[in-house]
Each structure stands twice: as structure tokens, then as C-alpha cells.
Amino acid sequence: MAKGAPEREALIKLGLRTDDKVTRHTGQGTASIGFVFENAYLELLWVEDEAEFQAAESAEFRARARWRQTGASPFGIGLRNRCGESHPPPLSYRDQRGEWMKPESSVYVIEDTSPHEPEYFVVPPYMALPAWVGKVDTSHPLGVRRISRVEVTVGSKGAPHHRLSDFGVGSGFNFVSAGSQKPLSHAAHTLRRSAHVRFKRGSEPLLRLTFDDARQGKTADLRPDLPLIIKN
Numbered sequence: 412m413a414k415g416a417p418e419r420e421a422l423i424k425l426g427l428r429t430d431d432k433v434t435r436h437t438g439q440g441t442a443s444i445g446f447v448f449e450n451a452y453l454e455l456l457w458v459e460d461e462a463e464f465q466a467a468e469s470a471e472f473r474a475r476a477r478w479r480q481t482g483a484s485p486f487g488i489g490l491r492n493r494c495g496e497s498h499p500p501p502l503s504y505r506d507q508r509g510e511w512m513k514p515e516s517s518v519y520v521i522e523d524t525s526p527h528e529p530e531y532f533v534v535p536p537y538m539a540l541p542a543w544v545g546k547v548d549t550s551h552p553l554g555v556r557r558i559s560r561v562e563v564t565v566g567s568k569g570a571p572h573h574r575l576s577d578f579g580v581g582s583g584f585n586f587v588s589a590g591s592q593k594p595l596s597h598a599a600h601t602l603r604r605s606a607h608v609r610f611k612r613g614s615e616p617l618l619r620l621t622f623d624d625a626r627q628g629k630t631a632d633l634r635p636d637l638p639l640i641i642k643n
Contacts, residue, residue, distance in 0.1 A: 412457035416444055419455055421636040426553030427453075438510035440464030447547045451558045452540060453620070456487075471526050482566060484616045485638065486529035488608065491539035500533050502598055513537060524596040527565050528610075531598045555622035555643045562609045564617035565595070 412418055419429060427446050435442045440463030443456040458464045458476055465473065471483070478485035492498050499519050506517040513535070521531040536542060549556070595603075595610055602608045615638070622643040633639045 412455050414457050414459065416455040416457050418636045419444060421633045422446060422453075425631050425633070425641065426551055427555075428548060428551045430547060434511075435459060436509055436511045438463065439467045441468075446551075447540075447543055447549050448551075448555065448622075449549050449557045450540065452543065454487075454489075472530070474526055475530065478616060481526075482615075483526040484529050484563075484566065486563060486616065486618055488529045488531050488561075488563075488602065489538075490531065490533045491536070491541075492533065497535045502601065504533075507532070521596075521598045524598050525565075528596055528599055529563055531602070553622075553643060554627065557623055558607075558620055559624045560607050560609070560619075560621035562611060562619040562621075564611050564613040564615070564619075566613055566616040 423429065429444055429446050431444060433442050433444055436459075440458060440460040441456055442459040443454050445455075446453040464476070468476075474481040474483040475485055475487075477483075490500070497516070500521060503522040504519040505522055507520050508517045512518075516535040516537070518535070518538075519533040521533075524531060599610055603610060617634075617638050617640065619640045619642065622641065625642045627643045629643050631641045631643075633641065
């Protein structure tokens, strides 16, 4: 996103509601706003402080922030523990902590995924949707309530340099050369089995969100403002 996420206007014009509350991630150099639904929220993230961002974030995340130039995926898929507690995922991960977070809490970021794919992470309970219920308005002029399907296009155009860790080494997948289509990560396969997330290949990153099983029979393509297609 550009600073301040002016791209939000494309979503607002479509009929989605945000309270415009900005969450600043002190120490990481980023900030975000959210569009909240009954079972998930859509978050727009941007670089608020360039110097802080460059010092704090990984090269891969910096590539995601410049996705139009690098070809990395600009998407992240946040997960939560259904039990309401904070447990690490059954995959290789790293703890990400920030000054803006509550003490002794962290986000678990899944490792060994390709920059072609979204970033996958598990949030602590106070960041998860149940903590927002009753505090924000989940109604939208567009008349949508729930995200019923997520489809992520894994792009390849202008893709960043591949590393061994991008190919799921040690996760039961064969190594594939950088010039060919590599397999999805273990995390992607796990999501595909356990959540309403599907993956497809294409030339550029794209996110398709379906609301309420597309009962209204409408489709909105928000490109070039956002790499996003909404079906409702």
C-alpha cells in the first residue's frame, strides 16, 4: 500500500466499511487499517516510517512491500488458534515481537515459504477476530457478511531470487530448479486442506475473495488500485 493506504477508497466506494482506525506498529515502521466481517478481517498495511522499516524488517518482507517491482506476493494470511489460546503452529516458525504488542506476546511467522506465496502467520488471541466482536461494526453497505472462499494466485512474473528454503526442503517436497514451477510450501498445502483457501498459478499476484457464497451474483475487479477481485 501507499502511505496511509489511499487504496482503501476503492473498497469504500464498493460498499465496504472501515472505521479508519490506524494501528501503528512501533518499532517495525508499518501501520494498518482493517475492514471487519463476521468471520475474518481484511487489513491494509503500509510503510509508515521508511528508516524504521528498513532497519526492522527482513529482506523478504521488504520485497513484499515493493511487490510491483519485485514480483513477491503482497498478501499475508493470518490464522488464530480456535481454542482461544496462544499455541505455536505445527510448522517451522519464528517469533516476531514488536514494541506495539502486549508484553510476552508474539506473532508466529511460518518459515520455509516462497516469496511467491503469501506470508502465513498466527496471531495471539487479542489480535484475533473474537477480540474485535462487539467492538466494531461488521455491517457493510455492500450487504456482505462473511468471507466464504479465498483464492490466491501465486505469481511468477519478475519473481525474486529463489533460495533453497523457498522450495520446501525438509518438508517432503522435491527441489525444483528456479526456471520451473516449484511446488507450494507445506504451509500452503496445510491451509488448502484445513481452510477455505485455494491456490492457483498466474503471471501476477491476485487475491479473490468470495462473500456469502456469491449470493448476489456480482463481481468487482479492483485492479489496478488493489490486486483484488471481490465476488458477492
